Amino acid sequence: MDSKETVLQAMKKAGQPVSAGQIAEISGLDRKEVDKVMKTLQKEEKIVSPRRCFWEPK
Numbered sequence: 001m002d003s004k005e006t007v008l009q010a011m012k013k014a015g016q017p018v019s020a021g022q023i024a025e026i027s028g029l030d031r032k033e034v035d036k037v038m039k040t041l042q043k044e045e046k047i048v049s050p051r052r053c054f055w056e057p058k
Contacts, residue, residue: 003029003037008046008057017054 010027011018020038024031038055041047047055 003033004041007034007037007041011047011055011057017050017056019053019055023055 006027006029007023010023013026014022018026020031020034023029023038024034027034029037038047042055046058048058049055
């Protein structure tokens with residue numbers, strides 16, 4: 001599984017909007033890697049931010 005899928009799975013598993021730090025804890029990925037993947041997912045419009053610094057799948 002690549003990093004994008006890992007981050008999306010972690011978001012779905014949480015069941016609520018989560019921060020990058022929480023995604024790193026859930027997925028076991030490095031925080032910097034999570035930030036990089038989240039920027040890519042945001043550009044692809046696969047994740048949205050319902051409130052500042054928290055993200056969820058679109």
